Amino acid sequence: xxKPDSKNRRILRALLLRYWERVRGILRQEAPGHYQRFxxxxxxxxxxxxxPGTDGMTGMDSTALNLIDALHEGIPFIxxxxxxxxxxxxxxxxxxxLLEPWLTRQPCAGWWVVKDNPEAxxxxxxxxxxxxxxxxxxxxxxxxxxxxxxxxxx
Numbered sequence: 001x002x003k004p005d006s007k008n009r010r011i012l013r014a015l016l017l018r019y020w021e022r023v024r025g026i027l028r029q030e031a032p033g034h035y036q037r038f039x040x041x042x043x044x045x046x047x048x049x050x051x052p053g054t055d056g057m058t059g060m061d062s063t064a065l066n067l068i069d070a071l072h073e074g075i076p077f078i079x080x081x082x083x084x085x086x087x088x089x090x091x092x093x094x095x096x097x098l099l100e101p102w103l104t105r106q107p108c109a110g111w112w113v114v115k116d117n118p119e120a121x122x123x124x125x126x127x128x129x130x131x132x133x134x135x136x137x138x139x140x141x142x143x144x145x146x147x148x149x150x151x152x153x154x
Contacts, residue, residue, distance in 0.1 A: 015127055016064040017055060022123035023067070024050055026114045034113045042109040045081050050110030058089045068124045070111065077111035 027050050035041060044050045049063045063080075070077035114120040 013061060016061055019064055019068070019124050019127040020049075020052070020055065022127055023114060023120055024052060026117050026120050026123065027110055030113050030117055041112060042106075044108070044110040045079070047080070048108065048110050049080075050108070062090075067111070071115065071121050076107040077115075078105045079108040081106070 027044075035043075047054055047057070049060070049067065054060065067077050069075075
């Protein structure tokens, strides 16, 4: 028997995948110039959230929400490389890193490339308004997620 919210979960997942498509497109567009200006800059790792091959990994949804938050708030999106995993397979920050993880961890290489592109900050809103999603649901969902993220930060 399906969970009552499984339809909403499928829609949310489709929305976040559409978001990733947009942000990854920005990465492909910006990366050549970025790496020409900064030849020693790190490249995204094989398990980077910016790699389409990671869409099926545990935690993709929360990773997307964290990137949305980081781009909107102007804070670093932290690389997961080297972070421990809990028994469910999710990466987590050790207790000593919880308050300010960007002081002790490396920012994501993909984030470095897209962070200053204004389209990256608008990508979530544009994904919400994509043709395949019911516009009324997408707008409500975008508002609910924004409200939820604000409450989490308080």
